Amino acid sequence: MLEAKAKPVDVAVGILTRENGDVLLGQRPAGKPYAGYWEFPGGKVEPGEDVFSALQREFVEELGVTIVSAEPWCCVEHVYEHAHVRLYFYISRDWRGEPQSLEGQAFAWQGLVDVTPLLPATIPLLEWLDQLRYARTGS
Numbered sequence: 803m804l805e806a807k808a809k810p811v812d813v814a815v816g817i818l819t820r821e822n823g824d825v826l827l828g829q830r831p832a833g834k835p836y837a838g839y840w841e842f843p844g845g846k847v848e849p850g851e852d853v854f855s856a857l858q859r860e861f862v863e864e865l866g867v868t869i870v871s872a873e874p875w876c877c878v879e880h881v882y883e884h885a886h887v888r889l890y891f892y893i894s895r896d897w898r899g900e901p902q903s904l905e906g907q908a909f910a911w912q913g914l915v916d917v918t919p920l921l922p923a924t925i926p927l928l929e930w931l932d933q934l935r936y937a938r939t940g941s
């Protein structure tokens with residue numbers, strides 16, 4: 803029997819950046835698929851919501867942080883056994899508040915990211931992100 807191809811679920815993901823270049827990662831709480839894996843904070847876009855509004859909502863709900871502005875960075879699709887996701891990554895340098903663990907999750911500011919395990923779809927992006935943060939032209 804042919805299985806209907808599941809429609810991807812849109813997810814808004816934010817890379818919160820500090821002035822020194824560090825980025826914020828969170829650990830998925832118990833009860834969610836891939837609990838204990840590290841990710842950039844974010845979550846599913848709700849029906850009728852635009853992706854940036856979803857990003858702002860998720861950061862308030864999970865971390866008590868207000869994202870003032872963010873640049874869209876890249877979009878990645880990944881098929882997990884539990885879901886087919888389309889991840890919209892944003893980079894934000896303009897945000898307010900001190901991150902708090904409002905859902906009981908651990909979080910960590912990272913220079914070169916060395917928390918493990920990371921969500922599989924997020925791993926390839928780290929190399930690009932490091933180039934963006936640390937590459938120097940030398941000229």
Ligand SMILES: Nc1nc2c([nH]c(=O)n2[C@@H]2O[C@H](COP(=O)(O)OP(=O)(O)OP(=O)(O)O)[C@@H](O)[C@H]2O)c(=O)[nH]1
Nearest residue numbers: 813815834841842843844845846880885887921923924
């Ligand atoms: N936030 C986030 N999600 C990611 C990343 N990489 C990645 O594959 N995902 C996937 O995107 C989906 C995000 O969904 P979620 O379950 O965290 O969303 P949510 O907070 O709205 O959860 P809910 O279903 O409890 O309301 C998950 O399937 C997760 O595996 C990432 O770096 N950050």
